[in-house]
Amino acid sequence: MAKERIAIGALDFGTSRIKLGIYAPLVVPEVRIVGSIENVILKDPNGQVSMSYGRLREQIEPLFVRLAQYLSTHRINTLYLGICGHVSSLFPWDRDKGIPVSDMFPIWMDNTCAHVLPAFKTLLDNGRGPGVMGSFLPWGPNWLLAKLLHQKQSGFPAHQVWVQVGDALFYELCGEWRSHFSSQVSMIHQNDHRYVPEFMEYLGLNSFQLPQIEPVSPVRMKDEVRKKFNFPPSSFVLPALGDFYASFVAMQLENSEGFLLANTSEVAGVFTRSKPELLENFVNLSLDHGFVNYGSTSSGGNLIPWFFARYLREEVSETRLNELTAAATLLHPLDTPVFLPYIQGERAPLWDTRVRESLHELREKHTLVHVFRSLLEGVAFARRQCFEELNNPDVRQIKLAGGSTQNWLWNQVRANILGKKLLVAVEKDLAVVGTIHHQIDAAVLSLEKPRVEFRELYPDHRLQEVYDDKYKRFIHYQQLQLAGL
Numbered sequence: 001m002a003k004e005r006i007a008i009g010a011l012d013f014g015t016s017r018i019k020l021g022i023y024a025p026l027v028v029p030e031v032r033i034v035g036s037i038e039n040v041i042l043k044d045p046n047g048q049v050s051m052s053y054g055r056l057r058e059q060i061e062p063l064f065v066r067l068a069q070y071l072s073t074h075r076i077n078t079l080y081l082g083i084c085g086h087v088s089s090l091f092p093w094d095r096d097k098g099i100p101v102s103d104m105f106p107i108w109m110d111n112t113c114a115h116v117l118p119a120f121k122t123l124l125d126n127g128r129g130p131g132v133m134g135s136f137l138p139w140g141p142n143w144l145l146a147k148l149l150h151q152k153q154s155g156f157p158a159h160q161v162w163v164q165v166g167d168a169l170f171y172e173l174c175g176e177w178r179s180h181f182s183s184q185v186s187m188i189h190q191n192d193h194r195y196v197p198e199f200m201e202y203l204g205l206n207s208f209q210l211p212q213i214e215p216v217s218p219v220r221m222k223d224e225v226r227k228k229f230n231f232p233p234s235s236f237v238l239p240a241l242g243d244f245y246a247s248f249v250a251m252q253l254e255n256s257e258g259f260l261l262a263n264t265s266e267v268a269g270v271f272t273r274s275k276p277e278l279l280e281n282f283v284n285l286s287l288d289h290g291f292v293n294y295g296s297t298s299s300g301g302n303l304i305p306w307f308f309a310r311y312l313r314e315e316v317s318e319t320r321l322n323e324l325t326a327a328a329t330l331l332h333p334l335d336t337p338v339f340l341p342y343i344q345g346e347r348a349p350l351w352d353t354r355v356r357e358s359l360h361e362l363r364e365k366h367t368l369v370h371v372f373r374s375l376l377e378g379v380a381f382a383r384r385q386c387f388e389e390l391n392n393p394d395v396r397q398i399k400l401a402g403g404s405t406q407n408w409l410w411n412q413v414r415a416n417i418l419g420k421k422l423l424v425a426v427e428k429d430l431a432v433v434g435t436i437h438h439q440i441d442a443a444v445l446s447l448e449k450p451r452v453e454f455r456e457l458y459p460d461h462r463l464q465e466v467y468d469d470k471y472k473r474f475i476h477y478q479q480l481q482l483a484g485l
Helices: 053-073 114-124 128-133 144-151 165-174 197-203 223-229 243-251 303-312 318-329 368-390 408-418 430-442 461-484
Strands: 006-013 017-023 031-038 049-052 078-085 091-094 104-106 160-163 234-237 257-262 266-272 283-287 290-296 338-340 358-360 397-401 421-425 454-457
Touching: 006 053, 006 165, 006 243, 006 430, 017 053, 017 430, 031 053, 031 430, 049 053, 053 165, 053 223, 078 165, 078 243, 078 430, 091 165, 114 128, 114 144, 114 197, 128 197, 144 197, 160 165, 165 223, 165 234, 243 257, 243 266, 243 283, 243 290, 243 397, 243 430, 257 368, 257 408, 266 368, 303 318, 303 368, 318 368, 318 408, 338 368, 338 461, 358 461, 368 408, 368 461, 397 408, 408 421, 408 454, 408 461
Parallel strands: 006 078, 078 234, 257 397, 397 421
Antiparallel strands: 006 017, 017 031, 049 104, 091 160, 257 266, 266 290, 283 290, 338 358, 421 454
8 A cells, every 4th residue: 555645735815915835844845925916805985895705716726736736746636725714704505506606705804894893792792702702802803704794685595595705615626515613703702612692593593504613633535526626535624723823823833922913914822731811902813722812903004005105105115115225224113203093993902983093293304214124113002001001910922923023123122122031933934834733733644843943033122212202202103083983
């Protein structure tokens, strides 16, 4: 009998890009990205942000072809394929016909469900969140729960399954309606991993109208799919993860370790082995080997294209960004303005869509480079507020990953303002690696997991007093704005 030659694949559909990674340790002990393509999202002025499921499938098929070629070239005879991606998409699937009812579906950025927020608040206000779902859940139009509340007006026909894009891809690959609890994060109890009965009753939904959340295990890929792409005879699929959860897994967090996912928007939190105190403005979620208190933000890497459009009147370019960064490095924090980075309101820890960006202490001597550096500082100050409200004095270091970590000045500014040692992930495709880690555990495979390397970065303590004082002024200006809303 031929020796089993195993490969672990991971399909990550993000807001900006769709990536397909592969880990075949008998070939090379690293994760390889076999394909990466730009995602296509549609926006309109009314806040509707959507995607086409048909277009998504068309984009994925060439990636699967490349994957099959890689597997054939390296004589792989067993494939495990995992899925991860953005959550809070929603569309109906006709169970009888086996096809989606409609091609277009909203994604997490869509805010056309804002009118359901009174109903949302009815379900979760007055501290009811921790009681019914084991966690605080901020009310907002971007959750899956909000999208289901919006759909309640039109009803939930019995022959339809209400799914997210990861669930639909899983179904098409293996023919079963199953999901990982992290993909249904706003609809499930955060520790018991079951749909919240109070939500289901209020919506008028039955459990068979949503993907089942079961102990995760591989499911054999459908023969028709396997043969279409020439995948190995032994090919398996696992239910879709939330991309944030996959990133948590890849970080291999230790007790009382902070983390920061620095992408278009950011996710800040702390991991603990034991169940932490439930906080009023952060989500609590169980992880395989512990718990995280975390909050998603609205400010992050999205400030860079905003700055280019607002102040430079040009598209972002690597050359121009490098020039700004080099010039900003020469500036001292005493010489830069104070910037509130709320171009889209703010989620954690403020949870207020009304807050806005504002520039303070601007002087005649200030140039666009000064404003650029104040922008980097403003995002870091906002994250410092997150970590202070997470209120874990045992945090000594913070793991940092994501697209904006490619800017080395921003990383140093973060370290200086947070006052903590940063472990900056070298790996750029953290969600892909985390999905691979998850599959190795779920399939109980005796494979060494791909490593994520981190670079140590220490704060410059000579600037601690300067940044501490500037942070106080940042909070002062923020509180003045909140008081005026």
